[in-house]
Amino acid sequence: MTTATTPNHTQLLTSGRSGRAAKLRTRQPLRLSRVLYSVLAIVIALGWVFPVYWMINSSLLPNRTLQSFIPTFVPINGSLNNYSNALENGSFFSALGISLSVTLIAVFFCLLFAFLAAVAISRFRFKGRKSFVLAVLIVQMLPAEGLFIAQYKMVASVGLLNSIIGVSVIYTAAVVPFTIWMLRGFVAGIPADLEEAAMVDGLSRTQAFMRITFPLLAPGLVASGVFAFLQAWNEFTVALVLLPAEAMQTLPLWLRGFIQASATRETDWGQVMAASTLVAVPVIVFFLIVQGRMTSGLVAGAVKG
Amino acid sequence: MSSTVATAPEQATKQDSRVARPRRRVPAPYFLLIPSVVILLIGMGYPLIWQTITSFQEFGLSQQFGQPAPFVGFANYIELAGNPVMWGVVGRSLLFMAVTAIITLAVGLLLAVLMTAVGKVVRLTLQISLLLAWAMPVVAAMTVWIWLFDRRRGVVNYLLDMIPGVEMNRFAWLENPFTFFMVASIIVIWMSVPFVAFSVYAGLTQVSDEVLEAAQLDGASGWQRLRFIIMPMIRPVIAIVLLLQLIWDLRVFTQITMLQDAGSRASEFDLLGTYIYKLGAGSQDFGMASAVSIFVLLLTFAISWYYVRSLLKEDEQS
Numbered sequence: 001m002t003t004a005t006t007p008n009h010t011q012l013l014t015s016g017r018s019g020r021a022a023k024l025r026t027r028q029p030l031r032l033s034r035v036l037y038s039v040l041a042i043v044i045a046l047g048w049v050f051p052v053y054w055m056i057n058s059s060l061l062p063n064r065t066l067q068s069f070i071p072t073f074v075p076i077n078g079s080l081n082n083y084s085n086a087l088e089n090g091s092f093f094s095a096l097g098i099s100l101s102v103t104l105i106a107v108f109f110c111l112l113f114a115f116l117a118a119v120a121i122s123r124f125r126f127k128g129r130k131s132f133v134l135a136v137l138i139v140q141m142l143p144a145e146g147l148f149i150a151q152y153k154m155v156a157s158v159g160l161l162n163s164i165i166g167v168s169v170i171y172t173a174a175v176v177p178f179t180i181w182m183l184r185g186f187v188a189g190i191p192a193d194l195e196e197a198a199m200v201d202g203l204s205r206t207q208a209f210m211r212i213t214f215p216l217l218a219p220g221l222v223a224s225g226v227f228a229f230l231q232a233w234n235e236f237t238v239a240l241v242l243l244p245a246e247a248m249q250t251l252p253l254w255l256r257g258f259i260q261a262s263a264t265r266e267t268d269w270g271q272v273m274a275a276s277t278l279v280a281v282p283v284i285v286f287f288l289i290v291q292g293r294m295t296s297g298l299v300a301g302a303v304k305g
Numbered sequence: 306m307s308s309t310v311a312t313a314p315e316q317a318t319k320q321d322s323r324v325a326r327p328r329r330r331v332p333a334p335y336f337l338l339i340p341s342v343v344i345l346l347i348g349m350g351y352p353l354i355w356q357t358i359t360s361f362q363e364f365g366l367s368q369q370f371g372q373p374a375p376f377v378g379f380a381n382y383i384e385l386a387g388n389p390v391m392w393g394v395v396g397r398s399l400l401f402m403a404v405t406a407i408i409t410l411a412v413g414l415l416l417a418v419l420m421t422a423v424g425k426v427v428r429l430t431l432q433i434s435l436l437l438a439w440a441m442p443v444v445a446a447m448t449v450w451i452w453l454f455d456r457r458r459g460v461v462n463y464l465l466d467m468i469p470g471v472e473m474n475r476f477a478w479l480e481n482p483f484t485f486f487m488v489a490s491i492i493v494i495w496m497s498v499p500f501v502a503f504s505v506y507a508g509l510t511q512v513s514d515e516v517l518e519a520a521q522l523d524g525a526s527g528w529q530r531l532r533f534i535i536m537p538m539i540r541p542v543i544a545i546v547l548l549l550q551l552i553w554d555l556r557v558f559t560q561i562t563m564l565q566d567a568g569s570r571a572s573e574f575d576l577l578g579t580y581i582y583k584l585g586a587g588s589q590d591f592g593m594a595s596a597v598s599i600f601v602l603l604l605t606f607a608i609s610w611y612y613v614r615s616l617l618k619e620d621e622q623s
Contacts, residue, residue: 033422034422034423034424037419037422037423038423038424038427040419041419041420041423041427041428041430041431042427042430042431044416044419044431044434045430045431045433045434045435046434048431048434048435048437048438048495048498049433049434049437049438051438051441051446051449051450051453051495052437052438052441052449054449054452054453054460055445055448055449055452058452066458067458068458069457069458069463070463071458071460071463109340109344112340113340113341113344114341116337116338116340116341117337117338117340117341119337120333120334120335120337120338121334121338123334124333124334124337126334126335129334132338132342134613135345137613138613139345139349141552141605141606141609142349142353142602142605144556144558145556145558145577145578145581145582145598145601146356146556146581146598146599146601146602146605147349147352147353147356147598148581148582148585149356149359149581149585149586149591149594149595149598150351150352150353150355150356150359150595150598151348151352152585152586153355153591154351154352154355169344169347169348170348172344172348173344173345173347173348173349174348174349176341176344176345177345180341233442234442234443234444236443236444236558236559237558237559237578240562241582241586252442252443252444252559255444255445255448256444256563256566259448259451259563259566259567260566267455269452269455269458272448272452273448273449273452275448276444276445276448276449277445279442279444279445280440280441280442280445280446283440283441283442284437284440284441286440287436287439287440288436288437288440291436291439291440
């Protein structure tokens, strides 16, 4: 529904024939330059992915090997020992639980609130609509790093430091503007005529919306939900400030604490890399599955009124 | 600006939207907005107001223990203005922001153009590499990069050392501010280029082929086609992407904090985010920390003002 006016990355990724890029390429007159470009692109690709490769490579190697001054580039004698050691560290599962709770609560309320707001601004014309859209835009520009002192004081004053509720409230507020922004693109992409036709057939406005528009909106809700999930899951600053207790760490805090703890001794890089992989791989997989939708939703939000 | 949402008198609105769209019931949109407005007021609005007020107060350790906070007018701001540490932080932050954002944009643009110039398989390879970097959670990415730049066993020093005539063995990147911020910038660029490259590539695929062909028939060179046709068409994308990069690069916090974990916490290694954090969470000087925060907010608005204004204009036209 958004592909008419905006590029869809999934399509671009999966089929070279979509979009005009394919046609652009057929006009390349020189074969030699094409080969040079390809070589350049491959070199850049390898360079760009190297840190990710290095994380996984190191996570499979025993610390003895990593302590050598000559790096091992292929994990021939690799094992999963670092992973079991990192997991035995205990607080991983507690951090996983806290991350999951905070993230799911924030995503649920974000989607609910943003959905209602997106419907309001893309299906109704009312006084204050433009101001609200503008406010949403501006709130996104507020740097979290400029507000955390006040958020800390506020959450502390109601006794919610080190609590899942405190962090969830701030996360919801922080992510809701972007979710509204994305969802409004999706809602606007579904023609209101469909609803009006259903209303002519005798449905009430709400019925028409729920039966016609809502099902069409499901992909948009999924995409925005995933985006909100990634934001909350990876968040570091607010968690650092609002969850000072060691027993209440989210995964990013756990990972940071992990590297700090091991830095006091000789850093156990194998274990730290295994821990990083544990935090990163689920996010990477999740992201790769949905990124096309995510970016096209993002662009749609920027383009559509 | 947002206050009009809450205070708009319902009577007047009823009339307005009756004229515009007779069939729609009027209070509905306001009810739909209530949850979002409430959560935004709690999570962002109230902190913003608190922060603004506190920036005009003396709010140090004794206030933490219940002393009333006296209003001191602009004293916090004046103290900041006369503080060389603050100016160092501001200068570094702006420089870091500009250098990082501009290199990110340049590299992203080049990669986007490269994507249009290669075959399908090569393009996919490049895109998947970029996606992997893009998807890495910041904290995980930071631990990997710190390991790559490790003084004794990091692969970066090892590889550089292999170049004849380069003596990089045991070079401590995080020990002097210049190389510290160079490393920070490299990491931020690595993480942000994918977003730019994909957005611009998406924009490039929207450029009309017919127009390009017509221009070519009229004798326009490759450079002229790029300069007069492609660039103007993807300018909106570039503008948004550059703005976002500037805002994000001004507020880098996680990256700097974690590099400081591995290197040094001295004030020469601070950017605005870590500076506020140290003033607030470290020295418990909430008055000063708030003043710096408000300064950062104003700085962000100054940077994005042009863009917000052009959006406002568009909104008026539609």
